[in-house]
Amino acid sequence: MSKVLIVDDEEGVCEMLKDVLEDEGFEITLAYNAKDALKIMETEFPDTVLLDIRLPDADGIEVMDKLKQMGIEVPVILMTAFGTTEIAIQAMKQGAHDYLNKPLNLDELVLAVQKSIKMQRLVSEVAILREELDQETDSVDSFIGQSRHMQDVFKTIGKVVDSDITVLIQGESGTGKEVVARTIHSNSRRSSRPFIKINCATIPEQLMESELFGHEKGSFTGAVSQKAGKFEIAHNGIVFLDEIGELPLHTQAKLLRVLQEKEFERVGGTKSIEVDVRILAATNRNLEDMVQEGKFREDLYYRLNVVNVKLPPLRERKEDISLLINYFVKKFARKYNKNISGISQEAMIFAEKYAWPGNVREIKNVCEQAVVMARNSVLMLDDMPLIGNGNGFLEFKNNAKISLDTNDKRSLKDIVAEVEKQVILKSLNENNWNRQNTAKALGLNRRSLYAKMKEYDLL
């Protein structure tokens, strides 16, 4: 139900407008001054605001200014009395959506509110699409691989794209599980609908159900307004449940119901919401073992594992290494506008021997750093943040001490962030990119480590 905030110091006007708009199916909140109105806009996220231009503590322009300062984006319909048109025009210039003259024509009022809510919906849909587009242009890679293993993976994907079959994607961290999910989405009939990724490892356990299924206002402390969950937003599209092994048992039961019956209730709600979503799930954990240990529901495991895509670690498909390196070097040379034609034979030989515990993500990071550091048109071993350990194997140079340049002119925040990223990278490498051990070594819990890795583009 769309929410409208009515702001007018005349209680009689507020009550009358409330009755009219409630009859039209809107949920109404009232405020009698600018201060209360701003507080409500900040906490209850109304879809539209009907604002009287003259309030006891501010006028329309001041309210619009304040909204801008507070970063609140909500369509405002101004209500103006005779003689206040100047302020109304000024407020329109400040970004008000519409204005109505008093005495109000009620049909006109209802139409204006409906129009404004429709516009608000379009604005948020565009924002979702833009975010998806930004994500895609920035981070989506072509799907590279010539090894027999990867050819099998491509074939399996080809067989399932056109259906709505649930796919379980398994593989170590950084092997490309998300790439598989995005490839299925972009080649499926749902490609023009949302691809919503949910990382089950980064969402705090107590917020998991609300994130997935939404909540009703007041269903728990902090639920200040009704909120749609990711499954609702993904209607007609795809939900990608990353790190599904981290899903708490009680949420697993609710997910099973979505898979079986395609419906659920919001947290604190009673109404069943029907959705049409395709589910793809990924994990780097052994779900079969988790089932044996009673940590993952067997029935859910079978529901998810209708088709299984197993991505082998890079050390088991070494023939893909040179292909991936050439691809990423070219990509980053373009990104950083550097004239780099390739990588030296010596550097490639070392790279092919290295075990790449962080898999493709690690190759990508190494190539990016190497391209940034490179001084010549061919990448040399020295440019790579890897060193030979004397046995023909490579180690990460990050194992060296992390030093601080005291002449660094960047802001303190940027320097601290850089050091934090390097410390995390170093620890990931020392722990073979095993996140549990890395988190332990750094004294973080798993979720905090995931959050940091996400922040520094290491996920």
Ligand SMILES: Nc1ncnc2c1ncn2[C@@H]1O[C@H](COP(=O)(O)OP(=O)(O)OP(=O)(O)O)[C@@H](O)[C@H]1O
């Ligand atoms: N075959 C591939 N070709 C090109 N790029 C790839 C390939 N596999 C992975 N990548 C890139 O490597 C990075 C890591 O891939 P992705 O996020 O899909 O891994 P993941 O298995 O989902 O990792 P995690 O378990 O940590 O979430 C991404 O930037 C992705 O674009």
